[in-house]
Amino acid sequence: MDNWTGNRWKILIFTMSAMGVLSIGGHYKLHEASRCFNSYGVPKIDLSKCSQLDMIMITKAIQGISRQPNQCEYQEGDCTDVISTDTDAKLQECVGKSTCSTTVTVSWMQWCSAYSTYNYVQYGCIPVKDTLDMCIRGGVHSTLTGFIKSPNYPNNYGPVTDCTCNITTKPDAKLLLTFVDALIEWSKDCQRDFIRIYDGHHNIVRCGSLHRNFNYTTKFGSVLVRFVADGQQEGKGFWMNFKSPQPVTVQCSPTNYIPTTEPPSTTTTVNMNTEKEDKNTEKLAEKENTHTLPDANNEPSIAGIIIACVISLAFLVVLTVLLIRFKRKRHKEKISKSPSSESNSSQVPGRIRGSQHSRPLPDPPVSPTSSDKNGTFEKIEEKSEKSTNCTEDVKQDSQEDSGIKENPI
Numbered sequence: 011m012d013n014w015t016g017n018r019w020k021i022l023i024f025t026m027s028a029m030g031v032l033s034i035g036g037h038y039k040l041h042e043a044s045r046c047f048n049s050y051g052v053p054k055i056d057l058s059k060c061s062q063l064d065m066i067m068i069t070k071a072i073q074g075i076s077r078q079p080n081q082c083e084y085q086e087g088d089c090t091d092v093i094s095t096d097t098d099a100k101l102q103e104c105v106g107k108s109t110c111s112t113t114v115t116v117s118w119m120q121w122c123s124a125y126s127t128y129n130y131v132q133y134g135c136i137p138v139k140d141t142l143d144m145c146i147r148g149g150v151h152s153t154l155t156g157f158i159k160s161p162n163y164p165n166n167y168g169p170v171t172d173c174t175c176n177i178t179t180k181p182d183a184k185l186l187l188t189f190v191d192a193l194i195e196w197s198k199d200c201q202r203d204f205i206r207i208y209d210g211h212h213n214i215v216r217c218g219s220l221h222r223n224f225n226y227t228t229k230f231g232s233v234l235v236r237f238v239a240d241g242q243q244e245g246k247g248f249w250m251n252f253k254s255p256q257p258v259t260v261q262c263s264p265t266n267y268i269p270t271t272e273p274p275s276t277t278t279t280v281n282m283n284t285e286k287e288d289k290n291t292e293k294l295a296e297k298e299n300t301h302t303l304p305d306a307n308n309e310p311s312i313a314g315i316i317i318a319c320v321i322s323l324a325f326l327v328v329l330t331v332l333l334i335r336f337k338r339k340r341h342k343e344k345i346s347k348s349p350s351s352e353s354n355s356s357q358v359p360g361r362i363r364g365s366q367h368s369r370p371l372p373d374p375p376v377s378p379t380s381s382d383k384n385g386t387f388e389k390i391e392e393k394s395e396k397s398t399n400c401t402e403d404v405k406q407d408s409q410e411d412s413g414i415k416e417n418p419i
Contacts, residue, residue, distance in 0.1 A: 038067075038136060041059045041060075041132070041135070042132055042133075043131045043133070044082040044129060045082065045114055045128060046081075046127065047116050048127065052113055053115070053116075053129075054113050055111070055131055057109065057133055058109050058110075058111070060108050060109060063138050064136060064137055065105075065107065065135070065141070065164070066107055066134075066135065067133060067134045067190055068101055068102075068132070068133045069133060070133075071092075071093045071098060071129075071130070071132075072090045073092075073094065073097075073126035073130070074089060074090035074119075074126060074130065075090075075122050075127050076128055081127075081128070082130070083128075083130060089119070089124075091119045091126075093129060094117035094126075096115055097115055098222075100113065105164070105190060106190075106246075107164055136157065140156060140157055141156075141158065141249070142157065142260060142262050144175050144235070144237055145161040145171060145173040146161075146264075148261075148262060148263075149260045151257075151259050152258075153257065154258065155251065155252065155253040155254075155258075156251070157190075157250065158175050158235065158252065158260070158262065164191075164246060164247070166246060167244055168239065168241075168244070169244065170240070170241045172236075172238050172239075172264065172265055173265060174237075174265050175235045175236075176233075176262075177232070177233050177235065177260050178231065178258065178259045178260075179231045179256045179257065179258045182231065183231050183254050183255060185227070185228040185253070185254050186225060186226075187226045187233075187235075187251070188251045188252075189223070189224045190249045190251055191222065191248060192219065192220035192248040192249075193220075193245045193247065194216070194217050194239075195217065195242070196218030196219070200215045200217035202240045202243075204238055205217070205235065205236070205237050206238070207235055208233060208235075210228075212229060220248075236265075
């Protein structure tokens with residue numbers, strides 16, 4: 011169910027783009043070409059009904075499954091799908107030429123659950139005189155539709171190119187710009203070769219390849235289209251149609267200067283390959299419009315402000331950590347020098363805190379209590395008795411010694 015829905019949307023989008031090209035062609039006659047795969051030989055599609063003064067513009071290219079034998083053209087009710095990628099790339103090479111013949115291939119049609127039996131192409135022949143060359147000074151007035159192209163299209167554009175086209179209609183009207191074909195050198199942010207569309211406050215940039223019949227509706231009634239090539243690599247270029255319900259005036263010329271019209275104050279750039287707004291090309295547009303845009307050097311850079319804030323925050327964090335560690339260290343030192351610590355150290359027996367050569371402390375005098383007075387007095391009496399006995403013994407010894415001396419043997 012999902013595959014069927016996806017292919018259904020592809021067919022719807024393709025049909026709408028084909029209808030857009032039909033409206034571009036207007037009074038131009040459309041031709042058909044097809045090829046069945048059940049015939050012999052190499053399958054080819056010939057787009058040969060345009061004259062040498064015409065350019066081929068493909069409006070429709072599909073593959074389908076025929077319901078009748080030898081049926082090669084599309085008929086209502088056929089199961090169809092967009093043409094294969096390989097065949098589409100080959101057909102795109104035919105766009106802009108006066109005649110073309112290319113091979114086509116059979117491919118599996120997922121929506122139809124079968125292989126295709128034919129390829130069908132619808133194309134128109136656009137006179138070369140109806141297309142303006144961007145790099146040739148000239149223009150048209152009071153036309154509802156027309157074409158502009160890069161120099162030498164469908165051949166490669168020149169090595170160094172810088173041309174503009176000013177497309178103007180009534181202020182209350184809008185312009186529909188459709189790229190029939192586009193193949194320009196691709197570069198990051200479209201810094202080399204590019205197409206730039208100045209549309210009021212919008213600045214649209216295209217580079218690389220663009221799928222057939224991609225269109226852009228302007229927001230204002232006047233736009234400036236600029237094509238620039240730096241000469242490093244050449245491409246096929248582009249072929250673009252413009253259309254408006256009101257009369258359109260176009261003026262093209264080569265240029266080596268930025269357009270004199272006031273460029274937009276805000277820029278939106280779009281990359282061709284992604285078809286989304288790319289903010290990186292906004293910087294490129296500002297560089298190219300430095301003559302009117304404000305000087306970016308006088309304005310603070312957002313990235314610089316963010317970096318400065320991050321550095322300041324990191325410095326504050328480091329400073330806070332160092333301050334906390336310093337306070338903790340001071341607190342520990344105060345605790346070590348407090349009286350409680352000194353009292354604890356003085357309780358160590360026999361040593362004085364803080365001295366290298368410690369000595370024993372004298373025993374503090376003990377005052378006897380009432381309970382042990384009798385015991386103390388008894389100890390004193392015993393000591394006195396011992397001392398008297400010792401004196402008596404000494405006296406006796408001295409007397410004996412004297413007796414010996416008086417009576418010698």
